[in-house]
Amino acid sequence: MTDTSSNQGSLSTAELEDLVASTDTGGRTPDNKSIAIFMAAVALIWSLWQIWIASPLPYLIGTGVFSGREARPIHLGFSIFLAFLAYPALKTSPRHRIPFTDWILAIVGSLCALYIFIADSSLINSIFGTRLSDRPGNPGSFDIIVASIGIVMLLEATRRALGPPLMVVAIVFLGYTFLGPYAPGFLAWKGASFGAVADHQWLSSEGVFGIALGVSTGLVFLFVLFGALLDKAGAGNYFIKVAFSLMGHMRGGPAKAAVVASGMTGLISGSSIANVVTTGTFTIPMMKRVGFSPEKSGAVEVASSVNGQIMPPVMGAAAFLMVEYVDISYFEVVKHAFIPAIISYIALVYIVHLEAMKSNMEGLPRAVQPKPTKLALLSMGITISAILAIGGAIYYLFMLFQMLGTNLNQLIAVLIVFALQAVLVFGVKKQITDEQKLLGVVSTGGIVLCNLVIGAFGVFFLVGFITEMAGPVFAPWVIGALIILAYVALVAICAKVPDLVMDDPNAPVTALPEPRPTILAGLHFLLPVGVLIWCLMIERLSPELSAFWAVALMIFILLTQRQLFAYFRKEALSGTAARGFKELIEGLISGARNMIGIGIATAAAGIIVGTVSQTGVGLVLAELVEFLSQGQILLMLIFTAILSLILGMGLPTTANYIVVSSLLAPVIVSLGQQNGLIVPLIAVHLFVFYFGIMADVTPPVGLASFAAAAVSGGDPIRTGFVAFFYSLRTAILPFLFIFNTELLLIDVTPLEGVFVFIVATAAMLLFTAGTQGYFMAKSRIWESALLILIAFTLFRPGFWMDLIVPPYEQKSATEIEAVLGSVETGTEIRLIVDGLDDVGDPLTITAILPIESDGTGAERLEALGLELLIEDDKVIIDNAAFDSPSEAAGLDFDQVIKQVLVPSDQPARELLYIPALVILGLIFLMQRRRNPSGAASSATVS
Incomplete structure (x- = not known):
């Protein structure tokens, strides 16, 4: 491949780097060393402060604890300050120096953001005798001035960091707040005063400093920082090399490897554009080499990189917002998102395979020839069967010993598990030594996979045993020591193979890397990922605390891995500590700079959310969309998808999700209930999320497509359309899981x-x-x-x-008591009910009532909390008891039951x-x- 700068219609290498920097971290790089160090120091302090507030240490020592109202202004203050320093005002603005006006804007903007924190401090209270929180809803003149300047500064920072679209949308919503009386027809409202808007948007927790910024402060920063540290340690190159060693030999292998590598680097980079450039620089030339056109190779990279945001366990920032908006745990979000994400990636691999089949492509040469296809399939089948059999056997073994009720028996169960693993480890070693196939067909990879499953069981049982034996006080210390020992042992294994070096994508490929040494070279990178997953999924810790422990382990790894590798390889230790410390500092700075845009985006989206809550425009727009859809939920979903795609042309995924979910998610749930379809709120939010991630794909503004085209030399618009077509399988999934x-x-x-x-x-x-x-x-x-x-x-x-x-069989409403007395326990009946909505308009809903108790029809009515009044052929609800199944189903006083639907023998x-x-x-x-x-x-x- 020639230099990208010579490819017609593509960006030059310098322009590509500037695109990524200007999108993710800011395109300004000052020549003045002192200023560059100052900017890095601010970013470093931001990262250290975020780690501090997430750690349990402030609570243990009783000082340095920040509430959400205190932490959010500081978080936004850092974001605005760095945004004005790192992002030039215009394309013609200087890139290698910071103008005096930007310094003024940075200082003023950050002080306005910090005003809430400063005005609530004890110092202000001692000087003025009052705090900001002592006068809620009654701002003073100075409060209004600070809020007004702060909103203007935030809008300008948004324009610089994210482009004009989000700023324009926020201004439109703000304008509507003031100009409500002049709005046309159904959009008209009484309007709000300057002071009321300033107070609602800036001084309260309803607007800028609302839930979205709180999630950015408490959750998103740590996960972005974790990814930056993991990447600085070398995990990004490791994931790419592993994917190529395992899949590069297949038909269209480089494209399949790009899909897998992008899925794995989704753990590292929350930015689809950075993901495209990180993996695409290596994968796109490889795809072109085996026959993919520039547009198709770029589109494959775009589709797989963007999908990294939906891949559990570390999803995009919008996933953390779901935790707050849907009011469920992060574990539940991950559980619900798991199958669609995996299916989407499998389908993308299959798309690549079909493209390779159409053109009769071959894979890249491999150093060690793989087994024939039939033998590989047989090996896969035996491996999966072995995993299921071993996993089931271990589970029932442990249950047996647990029934015996002594700690000694549990310890015996753990020892048996690890003894079984040791046998399989010996099997792998023997196979590698004499190149024989275990049982004739089971591959080394199959045995390794079995080991991972058995190891997971063993760790699960061992942690439970330690927790029970050591107690809640000492167990964390014991487990922490075991994690350190496991890390040292993994590094000892990794040190036996050479370090992975990023290959030159322009150099000819004679053979792919061998899987075994490639996988072994970075096994220790899987440990912090495992700790994160363990804390989230098994221990059910909060996402903040889970990310903190993962970050803490990554800091330890960065500080020690160089020394440990040198020790096990018997190399000189001099300079290794300084190199590790430098990589740590660079990772902390990189993580903070990656957060500038996210912090600004969540704050600006808060303006939109604040307008919706202050004006009630969300209900008006929802009624408009509901009218356009004519009560059809499928049309409603299509309109929602179109709105997400339109907003996605200019808004980042997070802001897109906040806007659309705030406006339409409750309406879809309500409309579904009217159509007899019970749509869980999480399903609607995932629907919006999936279409939100198309922001970086949708032509003609998809920045990820431009970045990929810059690497491939293809046409950016065509690359975007091909990527959008490849992403159809992602677009179809949300419609499917709604129904x-x-x-x-x-x-x-x-x-x-x-x-x-x-x-x-x-x-x-x-x-x-x-x-x-x-x-x-x-x-x-x-x-x-x-x-x-x-x-x-x-x-x-x-x-x-x-x-x-x-x-369902239709029954008369007057037969409801007889129907309840005849159905089996565990059945769900449906009631078609006429009533009025919140504004007095006629409304028909479908209420689902679970029959969970035995008894007569009257007894079951009482258990449902339902009191009825029957007048001739009219059945009126006289009362739906508080906190009863009837109330939960949406039933209320004075509604009329029109029909009863009973499940048929289908x-x-x-x-x-x-x-x-x-x-x-x-x-x-x-x-x-x-x-x-x-x-x-x-x-x-x-």
């Missing part, structure tokens, strides 16, 4: 969850094959249509079954899988007959 919440693992057992994952993955692959026009061979139009229809049937078999056999919806699979088999046979040579190879992604 099939099992995809979000809502109300399913673990076994049902496995079944849902398998079926949904197969359906998504068929949908991908249908939209790509290629399955076993090039598909005819009717074959593509049938593949999409089969995919829909696998996703929603209930849609067709409801057309064949209605799911056949299992899964029966419709049979005709769908039969049709799929016929398509398979027809396409295999047309392309017999490619059938075998296309049956697997390898």
Whole structure:
């Protein structure tokens, strides 16, 4: 590949670096060394302060504790100060010096942000005898002046860091606050005074300093910092090399490796643009080398990099906002998002495979030839079976010893688990030594995977044993010591293989790196990720505390890994400590600079949220969208998706999510209830989130597409459209999990969850094959249509079954007591109810009532908290008891029950899988007959 600067229609290397810097960290690099050091020092202090407030240390020593009202202004103060120093005002503004006006703006803006903290301090109270919090809703003249200047400074910082769109949207909402009486028709409202707006937007916690900025302060910063430290330690290159060593030999292997590498680097970079450049600089030239066009190679990188924001356990900033908006734990958010994210990535790998099949591409040469496809599939099957068998055996073994009830028996169970792991470790070592296949077919990778599963069981049991034996006081110290020992042991293993060096993407590739030494070279990077996942998923610690412990471990790793590698390799230790300390400082500075844009975005989005809460415009816009959709939830979802895509052309993902979810999420839930569809709030928020991540893909403004085109030399607009087409599988998933919440693992057992994952993955692959026009061979139009229809049937078999056999029998409202007395316990009945909404307009809803107790119809009515008044053929709700199932279902006084729906004896919806699979088999046979040579190879992604 030639230098990108010579590619027609692409950005030069310098312009590419400037694009990434200006988007993520600020494009200004002062020549004055003292100023550069000062900016770095401010960023460093910001990172250290964020680590301090997240740590348990302030609470232990009883000093240095910051409340949310105190921490948010400081967080925004740092963001605004660095934004004016790091981001030039205009394209023509100086990049290598900071104008005097920017210094003034930085100081004034940060002081305005800090005003809430300063005005509430004990010093101000002792001087003036009053604090800001002592006069809520009654700001003084000086308060209003500071708030007004602060909002202007924030809007200018937003324009610099994020571009004009978010600033313009915020100004429009602010203007509406003042000009409400002059707004047309249904948008008109009484308006607000200058003081009221200043107080609501800046001095209270309803606007700028609201939930969004609070999430940025308490959660997002630590996760971004964790990623920056992980990257500075070398994990980014490690993930790329591992992906290429494992997948580079497959058809279209570099593109598949790019997908996997981008998914893994999603742990490191919260920025899709930085992700594109980090992995794309290496992967895009590789993809072009095996036959991908510049546009397709850039589009694959864009689609996989943007999807990094939906990949658990470390998702984008919007995921942390969901914790606050939906009021569920982060563990629940991750659980609900897991299957759609995995399916989306699998489908993208399959898209790459189909593109390779269309062009008959080959992979890159591998140093050690892999096993034949059939043997590899057999190996995979045996490995998965072994994992399930070993995992189940260990689980029941531990349950048996736990039933015996002594700590000694639990310790014996732990020892047995690790003894089994030791046997498998010996098996790996023996296989590597004499190059024999264990059982003839099980690969080294399979044994390693079994080891990981067994190790996870062992760690789980061991931590439980230590916690019980050492008690809550000493257990953390013991566990911490074991983590350090595990880290040292992993470094000892890593030190036996050479360090990974980033290859020159322009150099010819003679062979891919060998998987074993590549994987071993960075095993210690997995430990902090494991600690983060453990704290989030197993210990159920708060996201802040989980991220703090992961960051603390990363700091320890950066300070010690160089010395440990030198020690185990018997190299000189001189200079290793200084190098590790330098990398730590650079990582802390990088993490803070990566947060500038996010801090500004969440604060500016707070202006929009504040306007919605102050004016009630959210209800007005919701009614407008509801009117346009004519009460049809599918149209409502389409309008929501379109709104997200339009806003996504200029707003970052986080701001897009805040705006759309604040306006439309409650309306979708309400409209779903009116249509008899119970839509969980988390499903709606994930729907908005998924379309929000398209912000960096959507033409013509998708910055990630421009960055990828700059590397590939392709046309940016065409790259964006191809990336958008590749991302269709991401766009279709939100519609599916709105109507099939099992995809979000809502109300399913673990076994049902496995079944849902398998079926949904197969359906998504068929949908991908249908939209790509290629399955076993090039598909005819009717074959593509049938593949999409089969995919829909696998996703929603209930849609067709409801057309064949209605799911509910209609009963008269006057029969409700008899119906309740006849249905089985555990059944859910539905009531069609007429009533009035909050503003007195007629409203029809569908209420779902679970029958959870035995008894007569009257007893069950009482258990539901429902009192009825029957007048002739009219059934009126006389009372829905407080905190009862009836109230939770949306029933209220004076509503009229029109119909009662009782579940019918509908056949299992899964029966419709049979005709769908039969049709799929016929398509398979027809396409295999047309392309017999490619059938075998296309049956697997390898």
